[in-house]
Amino acid sequence: xxxxxxxxxxxxxxxxxxxxxxxxxxxxxxxxxxxxxxxxxxxxxxxxxxxxxxxxxxxxxxxxxxxxxxxxxxxxxxxxxxxxxxxxxxxxxxxxxxxxxxxxxxxxxxxxxxxxxxxxxxxxxxxxxxxxxxxxxxxxxxxxxxxxxxxxxxxxxxxxxxxxxxxxxxxxxxxxxxxxxxxxxxxxxxxxxxxxxxxxxxxxxxxxxxxxxxxxxxxxxxxxxxxxxxxxxxxxxxxxxxxxxxxxxxxxxxxx
Amino acid sequence: xxxxxxxxxxxxxxxxxxxxxxxxxxxxxxxxxxxxxxxxxxxxxxxxxxxxxxxxxxxxxxxxxxxxxxxxxxxxxxxxxxxxxxxxxxxxxxxxxxxxxxxxxxxxxxxxxxxxxxxxxxxxxxxxxxxxxxxxxxxxxxxxxxxxxxxxxxxxxxxxxxxxxxxxxxxxxxxxxxxxxxxxxxxxxxxxxxxxxxxxxxxxxxxxxxxxxxxxxxxxxxxxxxxxxxxxxxxxxx
Ligand code: HEM
Ligand code: SF4
Ligand code: FES
Numbered sequence: 001x002x003x004x005x006x007x008x009x010x011x012x013x014x015x016x017x018x019x020x021x022x023x024x025x026x027x028x029x030x031x032x033x034x035x036x037x038x039x040x041x042x043x044x045x046x047x048x049x050x051x052x053x054x055x056x057x058x059x060x061x062x063x064x065x066x067x068x069x070x071x072x073x074x075x076x077x078x079x080x081x082x083x084x085x086x087x088x089x090x091x092x093x094x095x096x097x098x099x100x101x102x103x104x105x106x107x108x109x110x111x112x113x114x115x116x117x118x119x120x121x122x123x124x125x126x127x128x129x130x131x132x133x134x135x136x137x138x139x140x141x142x143x144x145x146x147x148x149x150x151x152x153x154x155x156x157x158x159x160x161x162x163x164x165x166x167x168x169x170x171x172x173x174x175x176x177x178x179x180x181x182x183x184x185x186x187x188x189x190x191x192x193x194x195x196x197x198x199x200x201x202x203x204x205x206x207x208x209x210x211x212x213x214x215x216x217x218x219x220x221x222x223x224x225x226x227x228x229x230x231x232x233x234x235x236x237x238x239x240x241x242x243x244x245x246x247x248x249x250x251x252x253x254x255x256x
Numbered sequence: 257x258x259x260x261x262x263x264x265x266x267x268x269x270x271x272x273x274x275x276x277x278x279x280x281x282x283x284x285x286x287x288x289x290x291x292x293x294x295x296x297x298x299x300x301x302x303x304x305x306x307x308x309x310x311x312x313x314x315x316x317x318x319x320x321x322x323x324x325x326x327x328x329x330x331x332x333x334x335x336x337x338x339x340x341x342x343x344x345x346x347x348x349x350x351x352x353x354x355x356x357x358x359x360x361x362x363x364x365x366x367x368x369x370x371x372x373x374x375x376x377x378x379x380x381x382x383x384x385x386x387x388x389x390x391x392x393x394x395x396x397x398x399x400x401x402x403x404x405x406x407x408x409x410x411x412x413x414x415x416x417x418x419x420x421x422x423x424x425x426x427x428x429x430x431x432x433x434x435x436x437x438x439x440x441x442x443x444x445x446x447x448x449x450x451x452x453x454x455x456x457x458x459x460x461x462x463x464x465x466x467x468x469x470x471x472x473x474x475x476x477x478x479x480x481x482x483x484x485x486x487x488x489x490x491x492x493x494x
Contacts, residue, residue, distance in 0.1 A: 102422055193488065195488075206468075
């Protein structure tokens with residue numbers, strides 16, 4: 001252990017008799033990790049909704065992510081790698097954001113009574129954020145592990161079988177709602193926290209930012225839920241052929 | 257047309273071992289233009305001589321009369337009873353500050369500690385020569401500084417902030433806005449490094465979770481949202 005750490009932990013100051021810069025770095029990293037996760041989610045949910053355009057679209061997009069344009073037939077390993085990278089970011093973000101959770105009985109009681117009486121939107125939004133963040137600990141972990149360990153099982157039939165026959169729909173429903181709400185609240189927080197859209201009239205722009213984010217959240221919930229329902233429907237229709245994989249219409253034509 | 261209003265207040269004296277916290281309800285006739293200050297004075301004069309609450313200026317200037325009104329931290333002297341259509345008003349003392357009795361809290365010692373902690377005064381490198389005219393500063397900068405000087409230390413920003421409620425050592429919006437005030441002031445020679453020593457930790461600027469209840473409850477409408485973000489941007493770059 002470094003002597004500097006010991007000195008700082010006892011005196012509260014670094015050996016230069018200064019405050020540590022670590023809290024500043026952590027605050028920034030919390031925002032940056034949240035921002036990257038948010039960017040990932042914004043694209044991920046759009047790609048995942050390709051099922052709304054039909055099985056063929058979802059299939060070719062999956063294959064594109066498996067880099068079938070360079071590797072013959074595509075390699076699911078790429079998906080595994082992506083899942084590992086996101087998982088690292090996810091754990092890192094959760095570790096940093098965890099510092100903000102209310103801990104003791106007293107803190108929970110004070111937050112609860114205060115928020116109930118105050119009826120203040122942004123306070124409630126933060127409670128929504130820590131609640132969904134807590135849910136994501138578990139839901140996100142399940143999903144990420146599945147993608148890491150079974151990257152080959154992504155596709156119009158494989159995903160639908162997982163969602164319908166393997167009963168993963170309940171998990172996905174909770175995951176979808178919590179991740180969309182958490183990301184929406186998080187991006188709003190980033191805007192406010194760093195004063196990104198303050199402009200000439202920060203008070204008006206705060207309302208504007210909130211309204212835009214609300215609209216985007218509704219849009220994402222809509223496409224997300226609609227896609228989930230679509231996977232359910234495909235899974236139901238495919239239940240007797242559980243395990244069978246989708247073949248591209250072009251491949252089928254080629255074979256015949 | 258006057259109506260009857262009911263006011264419920266928490267009554268408790270922490271320094272009296274026999275005192276039991278209770279809610280007391282008072283019914284009184286509303287008069288035109290009645291503020292909560294007037295209503296409480298009337299209650300104290302005619303119904304309950306023992307009820308405590310603080311006032312000095314009665315005009316939203318001194319910051320002494322903060323209390324929680326129907327869940328919202330507010331200045332009693334600036335709150336009209338007519339703004340509650342149902343005529344029911346619940347009063348609580350401001351949280352986070354030491355309770356003196358009933359609705360009366362000690363914001364003074366809290367503010368004093370905060371001011372000392374954030375070194376809320378001008379620090380100049382050169383001695384001031386009062387025989388010379390001060391150096392000029394631009395009106396825009398002066399406005400920005402004076403805008404923050406309008407703070408009356410009422411503590412409503414602290415009492416409305418969930419972080420302040422949960423973390424007793426959190427410096428609060430008022431403390432962060434004090435730092436912003438001196439950081440903007442060209443007469444102050446302190447650098448960002450110096451300010452970092454005062455608020456660069458999780459009880460300072462990095463403890464703020466941007467819930468903006470401070471901004472939304474400040475009776476002087478100080479630009480807390482932008483000034484806290486401004487300090488955060490500065491402190492994170494140090
Ligand atoms: C895909 C998953 C996630 C995304 C897209 C995401 C996004 C974000 C963003 C953009 C922020 C704002 C950052 C900031 O205030 O500096 C944030 C904050 C937060 N996140 Fe996440 N996050 C995710 C997962 C999680 C998980 C797993 C947790 C569990 C601990 C979590 C807990 C929090 C908390 C408590 C905050 C509030 C921090 C504060 O108020 O300062 N998040 N998140
Ligand atoms: S910043 Fe506003 S709410 Fe806070 S103490 Fe000053 S005047 Fe009161
Ligand atoms: S009595 Fe001075 S602010 Fe209300």
